[in-house]
Amino acid sequence: MTAAFFILAALTVAGTAAAMGLRNAVHCVLALTVGFAGVAALYLQLGAQFVGLTQIMVYVGAVAILAVFAIMMTHKPGEDQPRIFSSHWVVGGVVAAAVFSVLAWAISSSGTANQFPPPEPSVTVLAIGDSLMHTYVLPLELMGLLLTAALIGAVVIAMDRREETK
Amino acid sequence: MTSLQNYLILSSLLFSIGLAGALTRRNAILVLIGIELMLNAANLNFIAFWRYGPNPSHLTGIMFAIFSITVAAAEAAVGLGIILAAYRHSRTTDLDQMNSLKG
Numbered sequence: 001m002t003a004a005f006f007i008l009a010a011l012t013v014a015g016t017a018a019a020m021g022l023r024n025a026v027h028c029v030l031a032l033t034v035g036f037a038g039v040a041a042l043y044l045q046l047g048a049q050f051v052g053l054t055q056i057m058v059y060v061g062a063v064a065i066l067a068v069f070a071i072m073m074t075h076k077p078g079e080d081q082p083r084i085f086s087s088h089w090v091v092g093g094v095v096a097a098a099v100f101s102v103l104a105w106a107i108s109s110s111g112t113a114n115q116f117p118p119p120e121p122s123v124t125v126l127a128i129g130d131s132l133m134h135t136y137v138l139p140l141e142l143m144g145l146l147l148t149a150a151l152i153g154a155v156v157i158a159m160d161r162r163e164e165t166k
Numbered sequence: 167m168t169s170l171q172n173y174l175i176l177s178s179l180l181f182s183i184g185l186a187g188a189l190t191r192r193n194a195i196l197v198l199i200g201i202e203l204m205l206n207a208a209n210l211n212f213i214a215f216w217r218y219g220p221n222p223s224h225l226t227g228i229m230f231a232i233f234s235i236t237v238a239a240a241e242a243a244v245g246l247g248i249i250l251a252a253y254r255h256s257r258t259t260d261l262d263q264m265n266s267l268k269g
Contacts, residue, residue, distance in 0.1 A: 005168040018189030046217045070246045092189025100182035112170040121222040150240035156249035
């Protein structure tokens with residue numbers, strides 16, 4: 001189990017680091033799908049099958065495709081950026097490294113190193129659906145409302161207003 | 167067996183990679199992707215704490231992760247819509263050139 005964890009962790013970190021470091025934006029999104037799939041495999045390894053499959057469907061299937069569409073719609077042919085990082089990249093890198101070192105210090109001094117999982121619970125999709133329909137029915141309805149509002153809002157924001165005035 | 171600490175270190179590494187990307191990239195779409203990575207790191211923490219918690223037969227961690235994924239999907243849709251609107255206005259997704267709020 002530990003070897004599988006380290007392989008998946010290396011895959012995830014390599015995919016996400018490539019997604020944030022490559023020059024071509026489409027290559028970045030391709031590397032990102034590798035990172036998202038690695039996170040989904042980690043969910044499966046933790047026994048959360050439903051969340052892992054949801055991760056694959058939502059992130060690998062929808063968010064990455066959406067990002068590719070946005071890149072294709074905003075890409076100008078013949079334009080290659082001389083620099084992929086912004087002018088303040090040193091400050092950003094230092095802040096990110098500082099955040100990671102503080103988090104790693106806090107985690108390593110928290111005593112979670114010898115915390116091992118209890119025996120694996122049986123989480124069926126039936127149980128998840130049951131509690132979504134009973135305990136969490138109000139949050140579920142709110143999520144439906146939020147998704148509807150967000151998708152209509154995204155269409156309204158991205159709509160070309162000049163078409164209306166013609 | 168993998169201990170909880172390994173998952174926490176991995177998710178803080180994912181968070182820092184996303185933060186570094188969001189703070190340093192020039193392309194606005196890749197900045198949004200960095201934010202998605204940070205949300206993913208939080209979801210990994212939810213699932214890890216659920217699995218290593220005292221009673222994982224309660225589905226709270228899974229529910230939180232599912233709702234968090236839903237909010238992240240809505241955020242991605244609205245964020246990309248805003249980037250497309252800003253691109254239509256200023257003809258660029260380069261954040262170094264998008265330096266004025268006023269058109």
